[in-house]
Structures are given as structure tokens and as C-alpha cells.
Amino acid sequence: MAKVTFITADDEQITLEGDSGSVMELAVQNDVAGIDGDCGGVCSCATCHVHVAPEHLAKVGSASEIEQDMLELDDNANEYSRLCCQIELNEQIDGVILRVAQ
Amino acid sequence: MNKSELPDPFEQARVESGVGYMNDQDDPVQILLRLKDVRKSAHNWKTFQSGAKPGRIVVPSEVNIRETRQIPFEVDPPEHGGFRKLLDPWFKRPLNDDYQQKLQAQIDELLDEVLNKDSVETVSEFSLKLQSRALTLLLNTPYEESEVWIGWGTHVFRSEGVALDGDKANILYDYIDEQIERAAAKPGDDLYSVLLNSEVNGKKLTKEEVKGVMILTFAGGRDTVINAVTNSIAYFGEHPESLARLKAEPEITGKAVEELIRYFAPLTHMGRVATQDTQVCEHAVKADTRVSLCWASANRDASVFEKPNEVVLDRKVNPHISFGFGTHNCLGATHARTIMNLLLKSLAQKVSSIEILECKENIEDLEQFKRKVGFDSLTVKFKNA
Ligand code: HEM
Ligand code: HEM
Ligand code: FES
Secondary structure, eight states: OEEEEEEOTTOOEEEEEESSSBHHHHHHHTTOTTOOOTTSSSSSSOTTEEEEOGGGHHHHOOOOHHHHHHHHTOTTOOTTEEEGGGSBOSGGGTTEEEEEOO | OOTTOOOOTTHHHHHHTSEEEEOTTTSOEEEEOSHHHHHHHHHOTTTEESOSSTTTTSSSOOTTTOOOOOTTTTOOTTHHHHHHHHHHHHHTGGGSHHHHHHHHHHHHHHHHHHTTOSOEEHIIIIIHHHHHHHHHHHHTOOTTHHHHHHHTOSOTTOBTTBSOOHHHHHHHHHHHHHHHHHHHHSOOSSHHHHHHTOEETTEEOOHHHHHHHHHHHHHTTTHHHHHHHHHHHHHHHHOHHHHHHHHHOGGGHHHHHHHHHHHHOSSOOEEEEESSOEEETTEEEOTTOEEEEOHHHHTTOTTTSSSTTSOOTTOSOOOOOTTOOGGGOOTTHHHHHHHHHHHHHHHHHHEEEEEEEEEEEEEEEETTEEEEEEEEEEEEEEEEO
16 A cells, blocks of 8 residues: 655645556546546556655655656646656655646 | 558668658658667757647648647646646546446447447457547547537548548537536536536636537547557458457556557657757757657667567556657556557457458658558457357
């Protein structure tokens, strides 16, 4: 089991738990505002953009080159950006805090 | 075993120079072929505008056959954002359960109609019907309206042998004018009525603007969806193992939809007009000339996609741009994806095999390139599971 906390654009905090799939799927299943996951998680739509809390970046890992190329053209992107469909939901990321970029 | 293949005619030009060239009625177009260039240029709406003279960003150009500005397609930010804010929630309705149940019922009914018939012409007897009926859900109009749209045939804008037919386009324009007057006189809860009662950027929408939006739901959502559906039938006809896999592993359906849409790229390219002198991958682009963003070529870019010319049904990382990219990304994508998703699930459940009896390819002529986008006709026999 991993706990993940999302902070939405209107500063609502939502903590969710899961043990498989991607972080995007967890967010979509629980209607987290600002995570749409239009492409179903294949890194094509950028509607699952989050900023990882700086202290958790190491746990979550950095974006692949293909993901970086997508993020590069997103106006809200910064060094903490990830497309959360590309973050696997497992124990390694337990406790992370993600700020929804939209 | 290659009727369902869509070859990539752009490869050599994409690798060697990055751009293609099309004269198109003496308003030349530089066709951008590489994924990164297409994405960057789609993102850069200040330099590559959509809000040029109506019809100019379409290739072949439609400046001579229409004046109505298509909305939000031919509008640039910041006005564009106001329109999308109004339209986006409406076009997300396909995510609702009741919408999906109705769509599922439509698809199942249609499949039951064609199953075990000796022969079915997919484009006219399956894809056009599916697309038209599904559109009644998107627009929230009576189901019976789909009969009218099916009656127009597949090419609302085109006569036999004539690429651009202004008279034929008038059928659609006249129909939409009528519908707008009907909705103005007696508002209901269809998209026409909703738009007539809406404000964008602080102003009430004019009838001309409502028309500009509605025309696009017909034009943009017609050939694209018809090609996606028809090409899927051809693909499963030649790949029964993929149909069996979807039945055994329905959880990969979402990925399969994205992969088929990547491979098909139902819309080949779309133009922009440069607002200043600039360059793309070392090619000069002069102010007031056209470029096009070639989604179909970008999707086969081997610097990004492994085995780009193969359908890898469960492709995990798939940054395709069949629905465009950035500002003008496809407003109908949720609807199109939902159709494909439910169609694939129903095919996997109800159909054991599809035999291709006869087909006629639809080859798009981009002068330097000839691209197969799908089929003018595809005759098949569906066998039930
Ligand atoms: C598989 C089916 C479809 C494909 C591949 C597709 C593809 C595209 C692409 C590539 C664009 C971007 C054009 C550009 O950047 O200039 C686009 C825009 C658009 N599409 Fe689609 N489309 C599909 C279905 C639909 C449907 C069903 C509708 C509506 C009924 C629709 C309505 C629109 C509209 C309104 C735009 C303009 C959005 C804007 O300018 O903000 N499309 N589509
Ligand atoms: C009022 C607006 C539009 C008009 C009058 C129009 C007109 C046409 C015409 C005349 C053709 C046939 C071209 C040929 O055979 O060479 C065509 C094909 C096509 N159009 Fe449009 N178009 C419009 C808007 C759009 C938009 C916005 C999209 C997508 C976002 C779109 C997608 C397509 C596609 C994919 C085809 C190829 C169909 C095929 O050959 O199978 N159209 N359109
Ligand atoms: S869900 Fe589409 S990029 Fe993540």
C-alpha cells in the first residue's frame, strides 16, 4: 500500500491509497480536480501534470526523455514537474505530496 | 495480409530534410514532418496562427469556398480560450455513465444488424451510421436526426471527382442555419440552444458564431471518426489474434485505442500561417506563408517510437499527436476515444472474425506524398463469436 497526497489548484488536500497501476489512475478514479488523464496514461495528453514536493523528488524519480519533451512545452512546467501517469503506484512512493499543476 | 496496412509515405523526407512541399493552389505549404518540430510549432501559436483568413489553414485551402470562420478552430488566443472554456465541459460529457450506456446500446444494435450478413460495406453501412448516431449524443439532439446526416452520404463536401465542392457544402450550411433558427424559436437542451444562450469573452454568441462552432462538429468529427472506425474493422479483419487478445485482456483496451489512433492518424495534417519570418529545423519560413503540422508523419517518427510502422496493441509510452497538440488539441477527442473504446470492447465480445471481401483504398494526394488514409469502401463479412 502507498499513500499519496494531492493538493489541487484550490488548495484542497486529498490523501488516497492504492497498490497498483499509476498515480494518474488513482487520481482519476477518485475525481481529483485537474487530473483528467485523457489519453489513459500513455504519455500523449499531458492532462496529468503534477509538481512533486521538492523533498520527495528523489523517491519519485525524474521524467524520461519522452516525458520531458512533453513537459518542455507546458507553460506550468518546472524542475519538479512529472506526468503522473508515468509514476507507478508502489511502496517506494509512500507518503509523497503532489501539487496538481492545472 | 496487408490490406489494413497504412504505409508511411513521409519517412525519407522526414529523415533527410524534415519538411515536404505542396503548392496547393499557389498558396504553398511547407509540411513539417518531425514530431518535435510539429509539437513545438503547434505550441507556438503566436508565430504560427490559426486565425488567418477563414479556410486558409485547411489544406487544400478553402478560402474560395467559404467565409464562415470555424470556431474555435480558426481563432487564436486569447479569444480562443474563452470559447474552449465554454465548450470543454460540454465535450467532456462522453465520460458520463449514462452517455456511455446509450452509446454502447447504439454500437451493440448496429453490430447485431451487420453480424452474419453475407456482406457489409463498412463505410456506408457501419462507420457512417455509427458516427452519425453517436453524434446525436454529443449534440444532444433527437436520434432521428442521424437519418438526415446518413442520407448526405460520406462526403458532405465532395462530389464525385471534385475535391472541393461549394454547392455541396451548402447542404450542410443550410441545414445548420435551419437548426439554429429552430433552436432560437424554441430553445431545448441541445448544443445549438446552449450556445445561443451563452456568453463568451463577455459577449453573447452571434448566430454566425454558433454556426461556426456547429459546422465544425460536423466537419471535424465526420471523416475522422469514419476513417478510425473503418480502419479498425480492416485491422481486426487481418489480425484476429488482436481481437482474441482484447477479449482475454480487456484492461489493455485503452492502450489499444491510443495505438490504433496513432497508427491511423485519421487527420493527416493541418495548416498554420506564419505571422513573421522564422525557421523550422533550418528551413526558412517567410511571414504570411503557410506551414502544415503533419500529425501522420510525426506519429511514425522513429526517433521517438520504436517499431513505428507496426501496431503494438499495448504500447505503453505513446506520445502520438493524432488529436493535435497544445492550444487547438481536438475538442472531440473524448467522444472519439469513447466511441473507439466501446467499439473495441463490443467487437471483442461479439465478433470472432471479420473477413475482408473487397476494398478500395482512399489515397490522399499531397502532391509530393500520396498517403493512404483509409478506404472509400471496405466490404466484409462479420462472423459472430
Ligand atoms: C478520431 C477522430 C478525430 C481525430 C483524429 C481528430 C483530430 C483532430 C486534430 C489533429 C485537431 C487539431 C487541429 C489543429 O491543431 O489545427 C482537431 C481539432 C478539432 N477537432 Fe478533432 N478529431 C477527431 C474527432 C473529432 C470529433 C468527433 C469532433 C467533434 C464532433 C472534433 C472536433 C474538433 C474541433 C472542434 C477541433 C478544433 C479545436 C480547437 O481549435 O480548439 N474532432 N481534431
Ligand atoms: C467547414 C469546414 C470544413 C470543410 C468545408 C471541409 C471540407 C473538406 C473537403 C472538401 C474534403 C475532401 C478533400 C479531398 O477529397 O481532397 C475534406 C476531407 C477531410 N476533412 Fe474536412 N473540411 C472542413 C473541416 C474539417 C476539420 C475541422 C477537420 C478535422 C479537424 C476535417 C477533417 C477532414 C478529414 C480527415 C478529411 C479526409 C477525409 C477522407 O479523405 O477520407 N475537416 N474536408
Ligand atoms: S494521462 Fe495522458 S499524459 Fe498522462
